[in-house]
Amino acid sequence: MNAKAGVADAVPQTNMSSLALRYSLHLLFVAVILAFSIALPKTYPTLINAQTIASTNAVLALLALAAIPTLVAGQFDLSIGFQLALAQSLCAGMIVYGGLPPVVAIGLTLAAGLALGAINGWLVAYCGLNAFITTLATGIVIQGATQWYTDGTSIFGAMPGAFLGFGRASLVGIPLPCIYVILAGCALWFAYEHTSWGRRAFAIGGNSRAAQLIGIPIKRMTLEAFMLGSLLSAVAGILSAAILGSANPNIGVNFLLPAFAAVFLGAAPQGPGRFNSWGTILAVYTLAAGIAGLQQLGAAFYVEQFFNGGALLVAIILARWIAARRARASV
Structure with missing residues (x-):
């Protein structure tokens, strides 16, 4: 009788812990908002502050979403930050110096983004080059351009x-x-959760050899992943130019680490490899809300680097812990 009661008690505890783990990022977001709202009741819990955080971090959120397609396919694209800077400069330059209509400038910038994605995808998928090193190299070339x-x-x-x-x-x-950002998140969510293309992409990232054996076109889909990521990077660059009304050729590097930190943090509660748009967006704004609160408290400018780096480290540890926990549960 006691044994049965013990088993019955263990089930809800397990369910509660799994539920808390799954929504840990949501809880963290709420905790950050509440903590800084209590600490800064006159400036933090205001509509203006919320609008500022939502607007100023939209470019970062789009770039973080741009990292998802290649990560899902088991690859890395370290050039997305450099692509953002190039897209921002191209779009602003064509409008300011070239006198082109914004629609034409946007179209040409998006086309350039797709071309860069195709180059990266071809080098990795069809030439067999290492994605990490290749995109680092092309990123440096893009920065030079x-x-x-x-x-x-x-x-x-x-x-x-x-x-x-x-x-x-x-x-x-x-x-x-x-x-x-919400529209882009919806598009990625639908593509990866409700289409056969998305399921095949996760299969490639999970086990490329097995995916190849069942007939999934790995090379073509890898190429498509790089092109999709580059397209979103170009969109982020265009949006940045529209928000700032200018362009800075060195801006991309500053976005790269926070973007990857948000992607990994957003995927951590779901388990290793489960990169997703909603978790990524929530992670971006959780980090942004925390940094905004610290800055309003008078923290030094470099606190952002500690915050983003610490979040990435926490995400990696959490993902590793979840993987170990699931491995023990399956034994």
Whole structure:
């Protein structure tokens, strides 16, 4: 009788712990908001502060989403930050210096992003090069191209109001950049959770050899993953140009670590390899909410690096712990 009671008691405890683990990032987000709202009741829990956090971190959120396709396919694309800087400079330069209509500049920038993704994907998928080293190399080349295009200086000048409104306007109080992030998140969520393409992509990342044996076109899908990631990087660069009204050729490096930190943190509660859009977006804004609160408390400028690096370390430890826990449960 006691043994049965012990088993019965253990089941809800296991379910509760699994539930808490699954929603650990949500709980962390709420805890961060509550903590800083109590510490800074006059400035932190305000609509203006929420709108500022949502808008200023939308570019980072888009770049973090850009890292997902290649990670799901079991690859790395370290060039996405450099691609963001190039897209920002190309779009701003074509509008300010070239006098092109924003629609044309945006179209050409997106086409350049797809081309860069195709190059990276071809080198990795069809030439068999290591993705980590290859995209680091192409990223450096892209940075050089950006420096050449801008002559190493920032781009400033008059831009059409419609283009600036694309990055600065709001809809029913919600900044448009935040809406773009939600739309991109919805698109990735649907693609990976509700299409055969997404299921095949996860199969490639989980076991490429097994995926090949069942007939999944690994090379083609890897190429598509790199192109999708590069397209999102270009979108992030265009949005950044619209928000700032300018371009900085060196901006991409500053986004790279926070983007990957958010992706891994967002995937950690789901287990190793379960990269997902909603977890990534939540991780971006959890980190952003924490950094904003610390800055309002007067923390030094370098606290952001400690916060992002610490979050990435926590994500890796948590993912490793979940994997070990599941391995013990399956024995």
